[in-house]
Amino acid sequence: MVTNKEALWVQVIRAKYQMTDTLPISIRHDRGSFLWNSLTRVWPLLCENLWWSIRDRCQIRCWEDAWIPNMEPLIKFIPTGVNISSGCCLNDMVNEDGLWNLDLFKHWLPKEVIELIMGIPPCPLEGPDKISLCHTLTGNFTVKSAYKICKGDDYCSKDDKWKSVWKFPGAQRVHFFIWLVLKQCLLSNIERVKRNLADDPSCPICGFHSEDILHILRDCLAAKDVWSQIISGFSLSRVASSDDFCPPLDDQVHGFTIFLNTDGAVRLDTENASIGGLQET
Numbered sequence: 001m002v003t004n005k006e007a008l009w010v011q012v013i014r015a016k017y018q019m020t021d022t023l024p025i026s027i028r029h030d031r032g033s034f035l036w037n038s039l040t041r042v043w044p045l046l047c048e049n050l051w052w053s054i055r056d057r058c059q060i061r062c063w064e065d066a067w068i069p070n071m072e073p074l075i076k077f078i079p080t081g082v083n084i085s086s087g088c089c090l091n092d093m094v095n096e097d098g099l100w101n102l103d104l105f106k107h108w109l110p111k112e113v114i115e116l117i118m119g120i121p122p123c124p125l126e127g128p129d130k131i132s133l134c135h136t137l138t139g140n141f142t143v144k145s146a147y148k149i150c151k152g153d154d155y156c157s158k159d160d161k162w163k164s165v166w167k168f169p170g171a172q173r174v175h176f177f178i179w180l181v182l183k184q185c186l187l188s189n190i191e192r193v194k195r196n197l198a199d200d201p202s203c204p205i206c207g208f209h210s211e212d213i214l215h216i217l218r219d220c221l222a223a224k225d226v227w228s229q230i231i232s233g234f235s236l237s238r239v240a241s242s243d244d245f246c247p248p249l250d251d252q253v254h255g256f257t258i259f260l261n262t263d264g265a266v267r268l269d270t271e272n273a274s275i276g277g278l279q280e281t
Contacts, residue, residue: 002050002131003141022059023047023131042150048072049149053130053139054120057091060129065090068116077109084108090129094122186213 001010002023013019017029017036025047028040052060052067060067063075063084078084095101100122105114132139134149165178180186189211192198203211206221217223 023050023065025064045149046146049134050131051134053132054090054122055125055127055129057094057122057129058089060090062088062090062093068113068120071113071116074109074113077113079108082108098123181213181217184213186216188212188216 001013001019004010005014005022017027017032019027026040027036027043029036032040050066051069052065054060054067063078064073064087066073067090068074093101093104100117102114102118105117109117130139133141133145136142136145161182162179165182166175168175168178187197189198189203190201193201201210202208203215203220208215208220211220215223218227
């Protein structure tokens, strides 16, 4: 929506939600969809991690946009109560000789910032100013970079557990299902009780007193019946309980690889879901 404004779907979205600025401060809309409202909540965080690459200097706002690498917008250095033209274009800060008009900067900015500005050539390049995302080598947006921004210091790219999920040779919906399992985000009856959506945490199929994710996928009588039909001679008791619940299927099926698939559909009358599987020998 920011870097590819010529695309038809981007033009439709920007027109629907009245996005007139290239990079608006807020995209909140009273009649936004669930997806749009979710994007609204993370928009400030996304904007904080964007910076402008100078080309023709016509789109960059001198004070409000981040155009100095690894530095926040210059408006942060302006004392409170000072009346400046915050929306002035970066092109207005260049004199007739094509050099920075440092007198305009020196009046408000500290010496360290002025030195950084002097290290940026103001000579325009071909094409419009370009928005790039921090934390990437190419400056392009990726899901990985966005996740890294959201996680902050807790981000760890070397966790093989998550790599195995997204490299699993299956449909995208299967990847997402496994990810939900590892994140403990499936809506079991225990989770329903925690969210005040139900009063009984027991399993509606076998009557066990607590239905958690491990019970749904392994310990329930219905689950055991499914596993016994898919994996001949496989003992479910060999799968240890774990907080992350990651059954080592490849190590437990005696040389076979099992592929499970579900479309997520659930019968309303019984609340049962179906699952299919393939066994690779």
